[in-house]
Amino acid sequence: MQKYTLNAALAALCLGLVLLAQFNVIDQYTQTVLMFMGINIIFASSLNIVNGYMGEFSCGHAGFMCVGAYVSSVLSVVLFTSNKLVGDALLPPELAPMLFPVVLIVAGLVSSVFGLLVALPSFRTRGDYLAIITIAANYIVISVIENLDIIGGPRGFHGMKRVINGMRDMVDIPWMFIWVILGTLFSVWLLRRLVNSTYGKGISAVCQDEVAAEIMSVDTNHVKLVAFMVSSGLAGVAGALYAHVYGYVNPQAFNILKSTEGLVMVYLGGMASLSGSVMAAILFTLLLESLRFVIPGLDAALHAVNLLPAGYELSQVWKWVLIPLILILLMQFRPEGIMGNRELSGVFPKLRRFYTFK
Amino acid sequence: MPLLEMKGVTQRFGGLQAVSDFNISLEERKLIALIGPNGAGKTTVFNLISGFYQPTEGQIIFDGQPTAGLRPHQVTARGIARTFQNIRLWHEMSVLDNIRIAQHHRLGYTIWDAFLRTGRFTRSEGNIDAIAWEMLEAMDLKDAAHELPRNLPYGLQRRVEIARAMSIRPKLLLLDEPAAGLNSADVDGLIKLIRWIHDEFDIAIWMIEHQMKVVMSLCEWIKVIDFGSTIAEGTPEEIQSNPVVIKAYLGDDTI
Secondary structure: OHHHHHHHHHHHHHHHHHHHHHOOOOOHHHHHHHHHHHHHHHHHHHHHHHHHHOOOOOOOHHHHHHHHHHHHHHHHHHHHOOEOOOEOOOOOHHHHHHHHHHHHHHHHHHHHHHOHHHHOHHHOOOHHHHHHHHHHHHHHHHHHHHOOHHHOHHHOEEOHHHHHHHHHHHOOOOHHHHHHHHHHHHHHHHHHHHHOOHHHHHHHHHHHOHHHHHHOOOOHHHHHHHHHHHHHHHHHHHHHHHHHHHOEEOHHHHOHHHHHHHHHHHHHHOOOOHHHHHHHHHHHHHHHHHHHHHHHHHHHHHHHOOOOOOOOOOOHHHHHHHHHHHHHHHHHHOOOOOOOOOOHHHHOHHHHHOOOOO | OOOEEEEEEEEEEOOEEEEEEEEEEEOOOOEEEEEOOOOOOHHHHHHHHOOOOOOOEEEEEEOOEEOOOOOHHHHHHHOEEEOOOOOOOOOOOOHHHHHHHOOHHHOOOOHHHHHHOOHHHHHHHHHHHHHHHHHHHHOOOHHHOOOOHHHOOHHHHHHHHHHHHHOOOOOEEEEEOOOOOOOHHHHHHHHHHHHHHHHHHOOEEEEEOOOHHHHHHHOOEEEEEEOOEEEEEEOHHHHHOOHHHHHHHHOOOOO
């Protein structure tokens, strides 16, 4: 009985959201915010595998998101629309709704291969040194794409809107909204199954004592490889969804600032806590969105009381003062994050009566 | 055929000869000890056996096959389990999980089975659960199953570490100073436990130990090393009266 309650509740919630979107009860803007929530959930919870469960410090997670975004964008544009790269669409556009999940999966697989960029050095390096390698990996990805003129280089790549609009022309339902929901559910489900298996618990064993893990028959190199590849693969899925929600990708959207957003979410939610990452991703998205209104409001208020010089305007750039500030305050006052190493059912054991999630 | 054979094993770290020309032939079901002053190279010998270091020279043969080139987890899977001088449990996971994770060598499923929860996955996890609970029961740790190791008293942590090593079902158990940091009541319990494990599971045990009470009451054979070289070996009685050993431990009386 408890086995199905959570699944049923989630299914009801998602179906409800899709229906609300379909009948325009929730407007386009709210839908977009909800979609970014989903993407951030995937981004944060996949990063948590490396930073939380495995205890490494990856600060180049956005690099893998970038790979996923570009691979999926190029694929869907080349496959389903006429384009500058190869001319006519390679496949009939009618297949787009059916093949879009395949595009997502391919993006994830390619990103997970790029995860090797970090996974292989991790066999010999740990901690600070590996952190530097992850930053390097982030920059390698961005620089390579900026120098690939065929996919737009630093100008970015677009055309994904046409794919989505093509889907909408066939069946008028909120396609991207559905894909993001499915992608989010899939990712969290996958991670949950991974970390709850004896296999996946080897990841935490590597974190807590790598020497003991190796001596106690855990193939630590293999476990690290799997952890990095799953993590970067799902980041790729997040990137693929991101690209199709925006309809436009630009390499600089996935620079170190984006990686920092991921870190803020992971540390806000709590290390090695999937429910923490999910909650933090939701909170963080809401916070970022609210800044869009809060900053102009603050600007007006400060000008009204003559605290700011007349020519100066508080811009959205201040977001990048506030987000790192959150990180500093978090590390000072609650370094373990919202959930701190525990899951929701660990904080509220009574919840176990209502659901199990495995 | 001996269970473990080490022939002329030498380990050099740069200019330092940590272990030189180490030879041993350990039969099945033996209970022996390796003793020596601090820094003699005892733990290095264990690290060589468990595959943590590859010997500079010499050969290690376990169960008829050389272990050269194997990584530690592969050596463990062959049947050598060990504990550590300073307890190395995974302190943020329950005692039960500590034992479960030590079953990685018998997982027998891939990550895809874990994602899809296939029959192979369910069977393997069930099997691992059964093994873990059986070991907790045998080692009298059932009540502690859901505790975090760091919340347990030190003596019990030792017991968990030994239980974790034993759950691998090794043919050879290496104990690196099992009595370190235990009070005298715990030491008596440990002696009983080791004797019980030796009888119950019918395995060979090789320990490094400083407490002579433990060594003398348990071991049939003792090897003494100093500065990486074997200086004496024999039965406990022989070792106790060996002048070379006494000199190594107490130093020359000519000051």
